Amino acid sequence: MLPSPQARFAANPHVSGAGGGHDLNLHQFARAGVTLLGHLTGASDGRLGMAPDLHESLAKSDQLEARVLGLIDSYIARNGLAAPEERRVGLRDGYDQSIITELDVQEAGITTVIWAAGYNFDFSLVKLPVTDADGFPLQQRGVTAYSGLYFVGMPWLHTQKSGLLLGVGDDAAFIAGHIAGG
Structure with a gap:
């Protein structure tokens, strides 16, 4: 069902089943005050380096969301299911964030790093x-x-x-x- 064997390496969408299920949209994180960054490129002497690819990552996330919603809508239509029409608000808050390519861990108040993605x-x-x-x-x-x-x-x-x-x-x-x- 995958378009190619390489698709096995693609990331999964941000979703949650908590509280009956809801989206975990990166733009919502930005709206809530979370600083979004590009992927980590290195760490040395108390400094973290990030790639300037935040907007590309947001665009990929937005495209994936649109594709998944399209698949769901197609399934509903194809099977004649009665489902309420959902109006999605196009969030863009993440694009308003500055591109940060370097952080001083101490200056930024970072005391813990959770390495959980980008491997x-x-x-x-x-x-x-x-x-x-x-x-x-x-x-x-x-x-x-x-x-x-x-x-x-x-x-x-x-x-x-x-x-x-x-x-x-x-x-x-x-x-x-x-x-x-x-």
Whole structure:
């Protein structure tokens, strides 16, 4: 169902199931006073460097949101579902933020850094031929051809939710069952 094998590496949209579900839009964060930045390029001597790509990231997020909403609307129309029409407010607050390419951690009052995004897969630690040409593990629902080597928690490992907290438990349970049965 993905347009290409490389699509497995794309990020998931910002969504939440909290309180019945709601959007987590980057522009809402900007509106609430959160400083949005480009991706981290480095850290040295108490300074963080960021790429000047904030607006590109916001544009990608906006495009993804429009594409997902279009898919939902198409599904509703195709299946003749009775659903209230939703009017989306086009938020643009993030584009009003200044592009920051360097921060002094102490001056900015940063006391904690949570490293949670912007990573790439690196399986160089595994000295076996376990990845395809794109660097994605060769596996079936996390089970590799090598006894005792498994993968979990990766996007599209088995389903779209495999890389999310919502779905990693299903994949982990399957792997645990495989280990226990084998």
